[in-house]
Amino acid sequence: MQLPSQSRRTFIKSAAWAGGVAAALTLAPTxxxxxxxxxxxxxxxxxxxxxxxxxxxxxxxxxxxxxxxLADFGGKTRSIYTPDGLPGEHGFRSFFGFYHNLPDTMRRTPFPGNANGTLDNLVRLNAEMIVGTNRKNLTIPLPFPLPFSQLPLTPQAFIDSVAAVFETLFRLPLHEAIFAAERLAVYVSSCGERKLGQWERMTWADFAKLDNSSPEYGRFLGDGFIRSLVATKSANCSAHSIGLVGEEYVWSVLNLNNNNDGRGNDRVLNGPTTEAWITPWIDYLRSIGVTFHAxxxxxxxxxxxxxxxxxxxxxxxxxxxxxxxxxxxxxxxxxxxxxxxxxxxxxxxxxxxxxxxxQAAWMVGLQFFLTERVDLVNGHTSFVDAPWSMTSINEAQFWRRPLSTYGDGAVRDVCSVIISEWDALGTFTRKTAKQCTPEEIAAEAWAQIKAGVNDDGVTQLTDDMLHSWFLDPALTGAGTPDVAYDDPIFIQNPGSxxxxxxxxxxxxxxxxxxxxxxxxxxxxxxxxxxxxxxxxxxxxxxxxGVPGSPAKIFPRYTMPLWEPLKLIDRELYKAGQPNMFDVIDRRYPIR
Missing domain, CATH: 3.50.50.60 (FAD/NAD(P)-binding domain)
Known part of the structure; x- marks a missing residue:
């Protein structure tokens, strides 16, 4: 398959870069x-x-x-525009409901016409789609339609309720759904000392027992659904890190710890990140005296x-x-x-x-610009069977400004993809992503995506929809032994x-x-x-020594009814005993 050529990034390496970038790109405060x-x-x-x-x-x-x-601001969150003006990015942004510090900053960042500043540029997602080449695609409503009549406040109700979610929504066998719920209960009821002393020192794959489970269990509790919450891999991330986010998400689904803004437990911006968030932020900071040197x-x-x-x-x-x-x-x-x-x-x-x-790992953004709007789902799509471990989102449905106002006017949508696995063989090229040229990366990723979303007997993506593609320019030397990535993301490996x-x-x-x-x-x-x-x-x-109130650090949510269990677990941990719900794990010594 011949794909359209990549849109190359404009690096703004003009006369300013040639001699005097400091003067040319310095923004003085107003x-x-x-x-x-x-x-x-x-x-x-x-x-x-x-x-x-x-x-x-x-x-x-x-x-x-x-x-x-860089010549622009925002770091990994910034928009990266192509030479013909299409909005690319390092990777799509997710703003979960259990975020509190970031929404507070966004609320204090003015945006024309918004009562709550750039926070009002967040749009709630209503679903998550999980697709694969070897299974029927699954659309999960957000928030989950919880299959129980009472909040899972006690440990047994928690296990029963979470197991019901895993069984009914994720289609896990009952015994594995209960097992997964019990593993989460182990983490939630663990004291802080155990989380940092035991779970921090092992991988999530070992904690969740992914090696001894069905493929379906691994898809959801491994690098499938989990990857949409944590930008990492289960095999090299600590159980403490993934467990913490998993716990936060459970409370978020129950609407117990969400930022109280009515935007649900997963949100995205209503436009390119730089336009909807970063530029207004820079403008505000300049207005209160901050000077910038690019x-x-x-x-x-x-x-x-x-x-x-x-x-x-x-x-x-x-x-x-x-x-x-x-x-x-x-x-x-x-x-x-x-x-x-x-x-x-x-x-x-x-x-x-x-x-x-x-340590840091590669998670590289790739955008496919489409000539037709394609709403795969009103949220993120996780390609759990794709060898390159991809997640994506089709952004036109959320953006206030039409894609047709960018570039040559022919683009109607952008499928923004993150490639997380760079050392696995592709399905169609039989190369790893690190071995591929940019053109081969785009062709293989596009083929993996089509194989997933077109697998239910309905063709949603076709080659004639593809206008162009754009690969994160921080990836250099692709297809050569000198391939490198200049914008890796921190990974929480065990003990880090x-x-x-x-x-x-x-x-x-x-x-x-x-x-x-x-x-x-x-x-x-x-x-x-x-x-x-x-x-x-x-x-x-x-x-x-300057007097005044410090910046507020919003505390993480804790379930009050679970606090006594953590006190009990602290004594068990001090005595070298496992967590009260942990009846299977004897391989890892308590330190």
């Missing part, structure tokens, strides 16, 4: 701020974590300057003992510039941190060395919690922000990034 002594902050990285830290500090009177490597990569810090005296940024032309501030926040991606960790910094704070042990740093460091004016530092949310997502930005802002507030 109301310059004169910093009081001790109140200047340099933030490196303009993703959600860095922007959140800037937001919280600027609203508290700090003079904040943000430095970003095309400025953090290169290192200069220390005097355990105090930073300056930082260095490098522009696209190789020019190096000194940055001086009272406080420094590094909100650059995890995979870029080792490049700026000098031996002098590690000597000042030995715990920083453990950051090098944290103990290598993750706090927002504050032993260097008295250096702070860290991101979804990979220690946060309540624990997993790589926008909510954790926002929380990480708030933690960094609060650490700056504390270090500066």
């Amino acid at each position: 109301h310059p701020v004169r910093a009081a002594a001790g109140r200047s902050v340099a933030v490196f990285g303009a993703g959600p974590a860095g922007l959140t830290a800037a937001h919280e500090l600027a609203e508290r009177g700090f003079a904040v300057t943000v430095y970003e490597t 095309g400025q990569r953090l290169s290192g810090f200069q220390l005097d003992g355990s105090h930073i005296v300056s930082a260095t940024v490098t522009d696209a032309g190789g020019g190096r510039h000194e940055v001086q501030a009272d406080h420094y926040i590094s909100a650059i991606p995890l995979d870029k941190i080792p490049d700026v960790l000098s031996e002098e910094m590690v000597a000042a704070d030995p715990s920083l060395d453990s950051i090098r042990r944290l 919690w103990y290598d993750r740093p706090d927002a504050h460091t032993a260097i008295d004016n250096l702070f860290l922000a991101g979804d990979w530092i220690k946060t309540q949310m624990n997993v790589a997502c926008m909510e954790a990034a926002n929380e990480g930005g708030r933690l960094a802002a609060n650490a700056v507030l504390h270090a500066s």
Whole structure:
């Protein structure tokens, strides 16, 4: 099959990049701020974590300057437009109902005509579709039509109710539905010490016993439905990380911990991320005094003992510039941190060395632009049997602005896909994604998607609908031995919690922000990034001695009736005994 050629990304490497990107792309605040002594902050990285830290500090009177490597802002969340003006992206955005920190920031970000700022640009999803080449497609309504008459507040009611969901909606055999519910009950009733001491040290695949289960069980409790909640793989992610999000989602389905905005337990933006969220956010931050410098990569810090005296940024032309501030926040991606960790910094704070042990994985965005609107489902689609572990969403149904107003006017929809598995052989090319050229990646992904959604006897996608495709430009060297991906996502491999740093460091004016530092949310997502930005802002507030209220960190929901069980489990854990509901797992010692 011959696919249309890829739309190539415009990198904005124009005259500004050739010589003077700092001057050309610096955005001055509309109301310059004169910093009081001790109140200047340099933030490196303009993703959600860095922007959140800037937001919280600027609203508290700090003079904040943000430095970003790229020519645009938003990090992994930003829209990436093709040369002909079509809206691509690193990957689609999901805003779950159990997010609280991020919606608070969005509510405080003005948007014309919206009473609740950019938060009002979220649209609720009504369904999730699970498709595969070897099974009948399944559409699950959101929220779930719960098959029980009372809330599952007690452990037995919880197990019975969750098992009923797994059996009726996910079509698991009864014994496996009960088993899966019991495993979730084990996690929910575990004390914090066990979660970090036992479940953090094993994979979700081992915790959920995926190796000894049916294919159907593995599809849903492994890398099928779970992948739509957590951007990771069950085989290399800690049971604590996936269990936490699984618990949050259960309470969300029951509407016990959702952000109280009436938008359900899964939402998406009503337009390209940059238009619906990031640009309004940047505009607001500029209006309260934040200055932005694009095309400025953090290169290192200069220390005097355990105090930073300056930082260095490098522009696209190789020019190096000194940055001086009272406080420094590094909100650059995890995979870029080792490049700026000098031996002098590690000597000042030995715990920083453990950051090098944290891992990241490829999750690459691919958009198929269509000449017809195709509403596969009013929500996300998970391709549980696809060897490249893909998820997608057709976005025109949610966007306020028609796709026909972009590009040449021929596009009516965009199927935005995330490819998560890069080391498995494709069905049609018999190559791994890492071995394929961009054209082969697009052809194989398109073929896998068609094989899934056209498998119910109804043809929903055809080749003549395909206008063009767009592969995340952070993927370079595709089809060569030098293939690389410059925008990987943090994965919570077993034991990684103990290598993750706090927002504050032993260097008295250096702070860290991101979804990979220690946060309540624990997993790589926008909510954790926002929380990480708030933690960094609060650490700056504390270090500066400036009076005032810290940024609020919204607590995770806890079910009151389960708290006594956690107290019992704490004593069991101290005694080296398993959780009261864990009758099968004796292989992993309690530490």
